[in-house]
Amino acid sequence: MTALARPEAISAHPLAPTPYVVRRRTIETSDTTTLVLTPTKDALPPSHHPGQFNMLYLYGVGEAAISIAGDPLAPNEIVHTVRAAGKVTNALAQLEPGSTVGVRGPYGTGWPLVEAAGHDVVIVAGGLGLPPLRGVLREVFMHRERYGRVEIIYGARSPRDLVYYTEIQDWRGRPDIRFQTTVDAAGREWYGDVGLVTARIPDARFDPANSVAFLCGPEIMMKLTAQALETRGIRDDAIWVSLERNMKCAIGLCGHCQFGPDFVCRDGPVFVYRDVRRLFGVREV
Amino acid sequence: MSTSPKHATKLRLSEHRFFQGFEGPLVGLLQKEAIEQTYGPGDLLVREGDPADKFLLIYEGKVALEIATPGKPHLTIETIGAGDALGWSWLFPPQEWRLDGRALKATRALVLDAEFVRFTLDHHPTEGYRFVLRLLPIIAERLENTRVQLLDIYGA
Numbered sequence: 001m002t003a004l005a006r007p008e009a010i011s012a013h014p015l016a017p018t019p020y021v022v023r024r025r026t027i028e029t030s031d032t033t034t035l036v037l038t039p040t041k042d043a044l045p046p047s048h049h050p051g052q053f054n055m056l057y058l059y060g061v062g063e064a065a066i067s068i069a070g071d072p073l074a075p076n077e078i079v080h081t082v083r084a085a086g087k088v089t090n091a092l093a094q095l096e097p098g099s100t101v102g103v104r105g106p107y108g109t110g111w112p113l114v115e116a117a118g119h120d121v122v123i124v125a126g127g128l129g130l131p132p133l134r135g136v137l138r139e140v141f142m143h144r145e146r147y148g149r150v151e152i153i154y155g156a157r158s159p160r161d162l163v164y165y166t167e168i169q170d171w172r173g174r175p176d177i178r179f180q181t182t183v184d185a186a187g188r189e190w191y192g193d194v195g196l197v198t199a200r201i202p203d204a205r206f207d208p209a210n211s212v213a214f215l216c217g218p219e220i221m222m223k224l225t226a227q228a229l230e231t232r233g234i235r236d237d238a239i240w241v242s243l244e245r246n247m248k249c250a251i252g253l254c255g256h257c258q259f260g261p262d263f264v265c266r267d268g269p270v271f272v273y274r275d276v277r278r279l280f281g282v283r284e285v
Numbered sequence: 286m287s288t289s290p291k292h293a294t295k296l297r298l299s300e301h302r303f304f305q306g307f308e309g310p311l312v313g314l315l316q317k318e319a320i321e322q323t324y325g326p327g328d329l330l331v332r333e334g335d336p337a338d339k340f341l342l343i344y345e346g347k348v349a350l351e352i353a354t355p356g357k358p359h360l361t362i363e364t365i366g367a368g369d370a371l372g373w374s375w376l377f378p379p380q381e382w383r384l385d386g387r388a389l390k391a392t393r394a395l396v397l398d399a400e401f402v403r404f405t406l407d408h409h410p411t412e413g414y415r416f417v418l419r420l421l422p423i424i425a426e427r428l429e430n431t432r433v434q435l436l437d438i439y440g441a
């Protein structure tokens with residue numbers, strides 16, 4: 001079998017997207033779709049680290065930063081979960097199998113899995129914060145022995161807004177982790193938890209002195225969750241958050257994504273909470 | 286729903302999160318009057334509009350706090366479970382439940398007669414004050430959580 005080339009070789013200019021084809025499309029919720037992409041040329045996607053993102057480009061429409069939601073151990077394809085929020089993401093969410101999309105990346109830092117080894121891992125995701133953590137879950141499941149207790153808390157607006165619904169059922173059934181789902185409000189058909197993700201922290205099983213926490217979701221959710229984790233005794237340098245800012249170049253040139261002294265595209269999106277906490281909740285950062 | 290007679294319960298108030306580390310005779314006095322109740326899935330622990338005549342401490346299970354809007358299905362706004370206290374409507378006028386509490390699975394609780402608790406708190410004001418200080422953070426947390434839920438932070 002001939003080894004496939006990595007597409008760094010295909011796209012020479014750092015801002016030039018590489019064409020990919022949509023192979024599969026899964027409708028997750030009323031506004032969210034998962035796309036599985038492969039390069040159009042005979043090549044493998046560049047390797048990535050969970051937590052990184054790509055810039056997805058649609059000719060004549062524009063470009064958007066979208067986290068890589070796939071499995072770093074499945075190198076033949078890349079997976080993105082897109083919520084239709086505006087012009088570009090609306091168009092991306094409607095792509096049918098066979099459509100072409102431009103991809104550049106991967107960009108940014110990822111989740112610190114090396115640092116997490118040997119520790120209890122607390123993962124808290126809210127809304128569309130689960131896709132950027134999906135690669136972490138896959139890695140943790142694949143190398144379960146490397147980590148201590150694994151506690152995952154996923155919050156969404158309602159049961160209808162949960163992404164990866166079928167996969168979640170599998171994850172919840174695993175005896176070697178605890179996966180809790182909670183929604184903001186629900187009807188009687190829902191037998192799961194209702195309430196904020198923070199309400200699940202007091203009973204979460206982890207050793208605060210030997211844990212790392214990965215948080216991804218709306219900033220206010222991450223702030224409240226970090227506070228709840230600190231109340232349990234986790235230090236702020238063991239908590240990691242993934243931030244979102246409007247992006248243009250994604251390679252640290254244009255300054256669009258500035259967050260205090262950092263550029264989210266280059267220095268993030270994953271940051272140690274200690275380094276960014278003072279900017280959390282500050283308007284117009 | 287099933288009820289065990291007073292004194293028969295093995296559940297200890299002092300072992301519930303609400304009373305953990307609570308010193309003084311109050312807990313012992315309340316324990317004597319505590320009744321253990323078990324609820325099956327679907328059973329109502331409290332019903333909106335009914336007199337709030339009891340204070341419930343959950344030891345096991347899961348309870349949905351629901352609000353009913355005329356013409357609309359019931360909406361669960363929070364679930365509580367082991368270690369939680371159910372509501373505070375019993376402490377303040379008009380002492381009427383403002384929501385339904387419905388067991389989602391088999392649930393065990395210690396139930397205290399609200400009038401007896403109020404009477405005991407009145408007669409032990411120092412401990413009564415500490416008791417209220419334990420209840421207030423629960424109220425404050427529910428208020429803050431409701432505020433965040435209203436923000437619809439995950440909304441599109």
Ligand SMILES: Cc1cc2nc3c(=O)[nH]c(=O)nc-3n(C[C@H](O)[C@H](O)[C@H](O)COP(=O)(O)OP(=O)(O)OC[C@H]3O[C@@H](n4cnc5c(N)ncnc54)[C@H](O)[C@@H]3O)c2cc1C
Nearest residue numbers: 064065066067081082083085086087088089244245246269
């Ligand atoms: C590192 C990173 C990872 C991301 N991962 C994902 C992902 O996995 N899936 C996904 O669906 N979206 C993700 N986003 C958000 C996505 O990039 C924006 O929703 C998208 O750029 C909006 O572009 P648009 O043309 O569709 O909307 P626009 O028409 O430009 O804007 C629509 C609305 O979205 C707001 N918006 C624009 N950009 C952002 C942003 N970066 N963050 C928050 N709100 C924004 C606008 O203020 C406006 O209210 C990520 C963003 C970043 C920075």
Ligand code: FES
Nearest residue numbers: 248250254255265
């Ligand atoms: S998007 Fe240009 S510097 Fe980050």
